[in-house]
Amino acid sequence: MVTIADVARHAGVAASTVSYVLSGKRSISSDTRERVQRSVRALGYRPNASARALASQRSNVLALVIPLRTGMHVPVMMQFAAAVVTTARRYDHDVLLLTADEGPEGLQRVAQSSLVDALVVMDVELDDERVPVLRELPMPSVLIGYPADSEGLTCIDLDFVAAGARCVDHLADLGHRSMALLGTPSAVYERQTGFAQRTLTGFAEAAGQRGVVGVETPCEHTFAAVLGTVERLLHDHPDLTGLVVQNEPIIGPLLDVLRRLGRRVPEDMSLVAICADDVAERQVPQLSSVTIPAERIGALAVESLITKLSGAEAPELTLLPPEFTARGSSGRADDSDTTTGQGERTVDRRA
Amino acid sequence: MVTIADVARHAGVAASTVSYVLSGKRSISSDTRERVQRSVRALGYRPNASARALASQRSNVLALVIPLRTGMHVPVMMQFAAAVVTTARRYDHDVLLLTADEGPEGLQRVAQSSLVDALVVMDVELDDERVPVLRELPMPSVLIGYPADSEGLTCIDLDFVAAGARCVDHLADLGHRSMALLGTPSAVYERQTGFAQRTLTGFAEAAGQRGVVGVETPCEHTFAAVLGTVERLLHDHPDLTGLVVQNEPIIGPLLDVLRRLGRRVPEDMSLVAICADDVAERQVPQLSSVTIPAERIGALAVESLITKLSGAEAPELTLLPPEFTARGSSGRADDSDTTTGQGERTVDRRA
């Protein structure tokens, strides 16, 4: 293993000079700089991460805490994790992967041992036991999602209230008077996960404002559950013509169920989803949808941390306005032939 | 931040004694041990990870390199990553997440800077440019999947050759004489990913041995692709009665397509999948399948690394025998009413 002393000797300078050339923290004559850089390359020198961290009090590692529970849509999480890693690398940081089942103790462990410099915590619940711990930790953190009390924290999320409302508005604009929200599995609501709850709030509020009927129901991930739920909805609300889905895994089965039940999309039933764009585009017909901006959230989270690590402030709560794209799955009520324009995208600024 | 010196002072012993109490590397009188442990708890002491790593030459961190490319089934990867993290924690290690797009250089970076002690590399291709780098690295690694030349490496994988063969055998045993392998998107074959290739080999070999017709085709992830592929298959091979699917995202659409085309499962068409158990069980009808043992592979990978870190040897190539479970999607050829037993599980020992 080649050390900074080796490089210094090879270049005929002091070790600190090598250090400064590498960090750029003080000006170096271009002559010595080049000599040092040549030695670095010649010897294949890589600074030892532990020594650097010990001396500088910075590990350049961020913790990423991912949920391992049921009801989360996995591909979205992966997208998110990938964005976190990629963005972290752009700022010369690495990412330590933690699973949520280590609990608050896990956060303390990596933080208090200085394994990491900062934390990204996903899937935050309204009353999350990790939040008080994060508040006490001697390092910055950012939450994806936000708890009931976000005072003093940095939280980033899609504005699910606005997203739910946006879906209602779209359907109401098309003349639909009765619509349902097909939500996540009930376990997700029960553990008070913010995003599911908030979509529901936005959905209900907007339905009230628009004077349309809006019913809500959770839905499990099995085909049987989808079939049962839809049948019940149609039975209880025979005039239902609009469906909002926030539950990616059931989208395929749902389209299938509607087909089985003889409901054409969008002629007999308009569908709007809250899901990743590629999922919406993969369906037949393609789904009008509010996108889940996993990559943007991941990148934003890391950037907030980098900001905070540099001593600056980051906003307390960042809610991304929903981006809606009309596709083939939604059309006018009472008009079996017309669909909305393809690919028209709007950004809701109510956030 | 409380240091080992603080603990030593508090307990009235030397710092080295505290260290030895914590590591158990030399015998300590139960009296001092307890005194030290009390102090540790009283002060809330956590050893500094960088200092420990610098002094001991061990970071207790494993690198996990995940693919970020198309064609990989994301939930399986997550399962795998989760198993790696969970198992690593059991051996008191953490996991650093790297994306494959950092390439061989990324491996060198984390290894040569001593950021990690060992590496797990997923999605290895037959001729993977990371393999020569791994061979040179001064630390152990394990590959998930295996390259053409696995000499001197440690590789773990499902035995996909046996898995492909197992599916053929199952269908042939049921009397099917003409079957097709619906594989991964063609991009996966083109980049010479081992698992896709090997399943195909096993499928073809077994078909030859059993004297049945076996055709193979890749299939993209869109509904249209599934429809087109199945229609073409049925047109070119009107006597086709068995389908082997190695492509999780298309399973839902495939069942839908078969329904549309009026082929009942399993009466008119028997289906066998190579996929995670929960996916197989979620379908209607439930799918006979060879499971993808993501968790076992993840756990095995970490355990191999821990073994190697302790100086012991690990086997060069570990191929897990396929576990087959018969469910409702496969039945006898020419027998519209009978299906195989539910849940009968067999383990193929040919590996």
Added chain:
DNA sequence: CTGAAAGCGCTAACAA
């Protein structure tokens, strides 16, 4: 069974 002390490889004052 325990303590003292020498590093591990780097950064960042402090000096020049």
Added chain:
DNA sequence: TTGTTAGCGCTTTCAG
């Protein structure tokens, strides 16, 4: 513009 030096907090010889 560069060099000298004192740590960072721990592990592990070496001594006793």
